[in-house]
Amino acid sequence: MLQISLKAARVNSDLKQGDVVNILKESYGVDITRQRLAEYEKDATDVPISLAKQLSSIYGISEENIFFGDRSTLSYTIRMKNKSELIS
Template sequence: MEMKITLKAARVNAGLKLVDAANKFGVNKDTLSKYEKDSSNVPRSFFAKIEEVYGWPVENIFFGPQSDFFRKLKTA
């Protein structure tokens, strides 16, 4: 089973503060915060930069509501 992490975990693991990561993605920090809470609808332009900014393969990022990620962890 491959390990998946949330967008927030990817940012934290990359050692980036919310505002610094938002600047690298070219989005407002509030927008990035919204994506971290629910990454179901991130735009393709953002999606394409994830590996470059965070150093995590996109296929290892969980996309969806953060609450679903933690709910799945509890039942695993």
């Protein structure tokens, strides 16, 4: 299963962090800062489940297709997957 980062999901949805913060507040009553969203995009391991569901809804992508870990782990996972595909 292909997973993308929170940032990639946001960028693919053509949204800025400020847009997402506004949507969260207006549509879900969730009040987080742009800075906090940026922190979650760098390391999504501590994203609350309710927020993960809301973000996946905003981005139009299933939660299962969003990587909820840190970016370095995602980069490593992708490199290893690509390496194994080259070998096989």
